[in-house]
Amino acid sequence: MGKIQVGGSLQPGTVDTPLDARTRIATLDAVATIQVPYVGMTFYVIETGKLYIVKSLKAREVGSATVALAAVDQYEELFSGGDIDIAEFDNRYAQKDHDHEIGDVTGLQTALDGKAVADHDHEIGDVTGLQTALDGKAAADHDHAGAYAPLVEEKIPEQYFPAAVGARPATLSLPVPYDENGDNMTLVVDICENENFDPGTYNRINMTVWYAKMSVFSDERFYQLQEQSLGIPYYGSTVSFTLDQEMFPGYVPGRTYFARYMWIDTKQASTGWKGFKFSGDVADMEPIHTNFEPPLKVKDTAVASGELMLDYLAGEIQNYTMEADVTVRLANVSNVPFGAALLVNIKRTGGTLTVRGSGQNLQTYDEDKTYMLVVSNFGELQVAVTETV
Known part of the structure; x- marks a missing residue:
């Protein structure tokens, strides 16, 4: 409406x-x-x-x-x-200030009948879960003897510190030797977790590979290395480098290791191994000399076939015989120090000898002769082949 x-x-x-x-x-x-x-x-x-x-x-x-x-x-x-x-x-x-009896409030007496008196007590079992909680607690008068490191003059003794907490990578400082012939020298360092240096258990650091991470102290300051070896005027100086995961895969700062090192000159004279044990920085300042000419290391004669892998550390002179095809590549030659040469004699009685130098340079030989290969390192590997009559 x-x-x-x-x-x-x-x-x-x-x-x-x-x-x-x-x-x-x-x-x-x-x-x-x-x-x-x-x-x-x-x-x-x-x-x-x-x-x-x-x-x-x-x-x-x-x-x-x-x-x-x-x-x-x-x-x-x-x-x-x-x-x-x-x-x-x-x-x-x-009235505002009036009173009520319990009976005046509906249900109040029933509610009060279900309550305890104000000054009542409880047993542990009356509280759900209380005994279980108490079982997980220590006694009021307990102590912590043996659980923590003691304080000595308000300090924790060093022997209670974890081995590698706060540890920094170790820096190794090693002396450059004097060479009687004025030759350049290169450094080899082996690091191992045991003192035996068994094959395959140590990590090798070659100056020829890692020189860019090394420095030499001379003329009142450190200089970063620019070459794979050192000579005059660095005799008696100090070479330093800091270990890292690239040089030493698996390295853990603060862990104890065993190390050995030697210097090798261009004529393959060496200082021999010197060793030390370390967990932190090392500074070996004793001058050393290479005043002797060791004999060349000759590898036992072996039969060659297929791709021939050549390692200078196996011997400066290596002898092989061949009855089947053999290929020598510069890419398969390793550890030839700067200024040094690897001599390889190959006696052919069968097959073809193929030598691949740098770039696309390729040479083949199929006469029954002994061929001498000379692999030299003056900043870049080079190979030369000569024949016997």
Whole structure:
């Protein structure tokens, strides 16, 4: 239904007649008959002489149908300032500082019956999980004897420190020897976890390979090495380098290792091995000399076939026989020191000897002769072949 709008005031045509018939009823029993009530509406009851306000609505049966919110459900008296009767309030409400007995509060006695007295006690078993928690605790009078390192003068003794905690990579400083012939020399260092230096158990550091990571002390300062060997004016100086994973794969700073080193000059004279044991920095400052000429190392004669692998450390002179095809490549030659040469004698009785030098240089030999190959290192490997009659 739409709204009725008026341009002025409404005025009843008879006296003592409310504009809304629902707002004045004879008795409280007539509340149930108020038509189309709404929450918040007020109505006056002649019987009580009081004003009331509707708080909620409920459904009403209209014929055979049930209409929701069609009847007054709850209402209450609406007080005005002039209608307040203090005596009535005193009868209706308790004083602010009033008391209650336990029985005045519904269910309170039942709730209290399930509680313990304020000063009650508990056994350990009364608390779920308490005994298990206590079993995992130490006794109140326990100590930590033997569990921690002792303090000596408020410090932990060094022997209780873990071996590698805070350890830095070791720096090895080794003396450059004097060579009686004024030759250049190169350094070889072997490092092992045991003192036996069994084949395959040590790591070899060659100056010819790692010279760029080494420095030499001379003329009051250190200089980075620019070449694979040292000579005059560096005799009596010191070569230093710091170990790393590239030089020494698997290296662990602070771990104890065994080391040996020697110097080899261009004529293959050597100082012989000198050794030391270390876990940190090493400085061996004793000058050493190469004042003897050791005999050349000769490898036992062997049968060669296929790709021939040549290692200078196996012998400066190596002898082979061949009855089938043999190929010698510079790429398969290793450990020839700077300024040194490897002599290889190959006696042919069958097959073809093929020698591949640098680049695409290729030579073949198929006569029954002894061929001498000379592989030299003056910054780059070179091979030369001569024949016997």
